Amino acid sequence: MDLAFALVGQASKRGIVHRIPPAAQLIAAAESWVRSEHAETVRWVRRIDGGETGSRLQVSLHPAAPALLLQIEEGGLVTAAAVTSPVGPGYHTFACRLLRQLGEEVGIAWAPSDAPDPSRDPTGYFASGDRQDAERGHLGWLGATLARAAAARRTAAPTIHLGTPPGVRFAVDAALATPLGPRDDEWLSRATSDPRVAIDLWPWFTDAMDGRYRLLRALSLMWLEIRWRRPLDNEERGSLEEALRLLQRAYPLDPSLPYPWREWRELLDLTGSADPNGALVAERAAVVDPSALLVGYRRRPVTIGQEGWSLTVPGTFAERRTSDGWSGGEGGRRITLVAVPADPSRGPMPPDAFLNQIAAHLGPGALDHRAGELVGRARIGTDDTSGITTGFVEGYLAVRGSAVAIRVEFDDPADWQWALDQWRSVRPA
Numbered sequence: 001m002d003l004a005f006a007l008v009g010q011a012s013k014r015g016i017v018h019r020i021p022p023a024a025q026l027i028a029a030a031e032s033w034v035r036s037e038h039a040e041t042v043r044w045v046r047r048i049d050g051g052e053t054g055s056r057l058q059v060s061l062h063p064a065a066p067a068l069l070l071q072i073e074e075g076g077l078v079t080a081a082a083v084t085s086p087v088g089p090g091y092h093t094f095a096c097r098l099l100r101q102l103g104e105e106v107g108i109a110w111a112p113s114d115a116p117d118p119s120r121d122p123t124g125y126f127a128s129g130d131r132q133d134a135e136r137g138h139l140g141w142l143g144a145t146l147a148r149a150a151a152a153r154r155t156a157a158p159t160i161h162l163g164t165p166p167g168v169r170f171a172v173d174a175a176l177a178t179p180l181g182p183r184d185d186e187w188l189s190r191a192t193s194d195p196r197v198a199i200d201l202w203p204w205f206t207d208a209m210d211g212r213y214r215l216l217r218a219l220s221l222m223w224l225e226i227r228w229r230r231p232l233d234n235e236e237r238g239s240l241e242e243a244l245r246l247l248q249r250a251y252p253l254d255p256s257l258p259y260p261w262r263e264w265r266e267l268l269d270l271t272g273s274a275d276p277n278g279a280l281v282a283e284r285a286a287v288v289d290p291s292a293l294l295v296g297y298r299r300r301p302v303t304i305g306q307e308g309w310s311l312t313v314p315g316t317f318a319e320r321r322t323s324d325g326w327s328g329g330e331g332g333r334r335i336t337l338v339a340v341p342a343d344p345s346r347g348p349m350p351p352d353a354f355l356n357q358i359a360a361h362l363g364p365g366a367l368d369h370r371a372g373e374l375v376g377r378a379r380i381g382t383d384d385t386s387g388i389t390t391g392f393v394e395g396y397l398a399v400r401g402s403a404v405a406i407r408v409e410f411d412d413p414a415d416w417q418w419a420l421d422q423w424r425s426v427r428p429a
Contacts, residue, residue, distance in 0.1 A: 003085035003141045005092070005121040007099060011076030012107040020076040026106060027055035027072050033105050034059055038098065041209075043242070061095065062087050063221040064163060064179035064203055068095055070102075078108050085141055086163030086179055088202030089123075089134040090213070096126045096134075131207065138202075139195055146192045149176060153185055163201070165224060167305045167321065170297035171312075179203055179220045181295065211253030218246035222263060222295045227316045230270055232330060236318065240271050251277060261285040263295045304328070307339035309397075309404040310429040311422070332411030335422060340396070340403040348401030351375040358403060359396040369424050373399050378423050380416060383409075391416055395423035402428065 013020050021029075031047055034057075043060040046067075050056060054073035061068055068082040080099050084092040103110055111119045113127050121127065123137025149160045153175050161169055161177045174182030178201050183191075191198040199205050203216035221243045231237035244267050247259065261284035268275055275281060298315030306326045313335065319328040325338030340358055342349060349357070352375055359366065359377040369376030378395030393408040393416075406426055408419040 002083045003092075003122060003138060004081060004083040005096065005119075005123075005126060007078075007080040007110050007119040007121075007126065008115070008117050009078035009080070009103060009108040009110040009119070011072065011078055012109060014107055023054040023072040023074050023076075024049045026076075026078075027057050027070070029106050030070060030072075030102055031057055033102060034098070037101070041094070061098075062091055062204065062217065063225055065091060066166075068098075070099075085138065085145075088199075088204040089131075089138040090202075090204035090207050092123065092134045092138065093125060093131060093207055094204075096121070100126075139199075142198050142201065143192070143195070146188065146198060150188050150192050153188065167326075169303040169305070169310075170315075171300040171302065172297065176201075177297065179224060180216065181219070181223050181293075211250040211257060214246045214250035214253070215257050215259065218243045218250065219260065219295060221246070222260065222267075223297055225298075226267075226296060227298050227318070228266070228270070228296050229316050229330075232318055237271065240267055241273070243267055244271065244273060244275070248275060248277065259284070260295050262288050262292075304337070305429045306337045306404070308402055308429050309337065309339060309426055311335070311337055311406075311426050313422075329409075333415065333418070334409040336407045337426070338405045340398075340405055342401055342403070349398075350400055351398035351403075354398040354403045355396055358398075358405070362394070362396075367420070369397070371424075374427070375399075376423065376426075378420070380420065391419065393419040393423050395426075397423075397426050399428050 011020050011026055027047055027049070031045055034042060035045060041061055043063070046058040048056040054071055057070040058067040059070070065087045066083045068080070070078070070080045072078050082095045084095060100110070102108065111117060113119060119126060123134045125134035125137070145162065149162065152160060159172055159174055159177055163179050164170065164177055170177050172182045175185040175188045176183040180201065180203055183201070187197065203220045204213060221239060225239050226243060227236065231240055247264055250257065251259065261281055264281045265285040268278060268281065300315050301312050302315045303310050303312045304319070304326055313328055317328040317330055319326065325336060327334070327336040329335055351373065355375060355377050362377055362379045365379070367378045367380070369378070374397060376395060376397040378393055380391070380393050383390050383392055391410045391413060395406045397404050397406070404426060406423055408422045410416070410419050
């Protein structure tokens with residue numbers, strides 16, 4: 001279980017007519033304030049105006065943190081939530097202070113912990129403002145979590161992902177995959193008994209936003225997000241440039257830190273950026289042990305999860321998740337994966353019956369696939385509706401009570417076997 005806080009508040013009446021502003025107006029004011037007051041920390045902000053149901057704001061404050069969520073309903077009821085355990089107590093205190101300041105700016109009174117509908121912070125920090133409460137709560141969570149991980153590893157459990165983004169598993173030969181890289185069993189053994197070892201799991205432990213904070217923020221981004229190839233769009237370029245800015249700002253603050261010199265040089269090559277430290281970076285990178293592990297989980301394949309199904313794809317794939325499903329690709333190859341909902345009134349359907357229902361349109365010439373209880377059906381074809389002929393595999397797979405649809409598209413006709421292999425490789429998670 002992650003460590004998170006959830007706040008409840010009420011927007012105040014204001015203006016000449018003394019009324020609560022519309023939810024969309026309050027969310028817009030919150031967005032404007034967050035962007036202006038925390039421009040260096042905010043990575044992105046997404047606003048969703050929900051009409052009568054209210055409005056929502058998603059705010060990304062750190063590469064290793066799920067977005068902070070703020071929702072305001074018509075009538076002024078406000079809820080805010082943030083998962084903080086992947087990043088550490090420094091992030092917890094920052095997010096709490098941000099919401100307190102936002103409340104003062106926009107006019108939101110946050111409910112105390114003893115209210116009928118209370119704000120909840122398991123560390124107690126939001127109510128007390130005492131940094132030690134946040135630290136104590138996170139260390140308690142971390143100790144219990146690492147103890148469970150150590151027990152699981154003693155029973156030969158595979159790599160445990162701790163604090164990494166949901167819906168993706170990295171290919172790494174280690175006891176733990178964390179936002180700051182893999183950790184082996186020897187580290188896990190030491191960390192379960194020594195908090196000084198354990199806290200190096202977190203990229204934001206102290207409240208200081210100093211050189212170490214900037215370096216660890218950059219490393220989180222480099223381990224989790226960067227694809228280690230030339231960017232395909234502005235979003236990917238933004239991630240590369242963000243990592244570079246963090247490294248460039250960290251070094252003058254503390255030159256003694258262990259900088260990832262080879263990866264820093266690689267970022268410069270991928271972006272074509274100039275760097276005042278360029279000569280130093282090249283010099284330091286040249287003497288790094290070439291056998292040392294390179295930063296970046298996405299240098300290797302990743303396994304994505306989608307509503308009970310999994311698929312292994314290159315770590316360099318660009319990815320997008322929506323309410324409908326997962327899609328990803330690069331270099332003339334594209335994959336879409338969508339779980340197919342079952343009809344609850346019919347009970348758990350056998351896989352063949354499921355496919356007869358959802359894949360009958362593929363026709364009698366469809367390809368079949370069986371692997372144990374897993375049954376698949378697909379067809380291969382071409383599509384020229386865009387004016388350019390592309391190949392595709394349209395496929396379905398099912399087990400009892402669950403099914404998934406996959407579409408694999410490819411520009412190179414020689415990729416047809418790769419496309420079929422992708423269809424056949426989908427598995428229940």
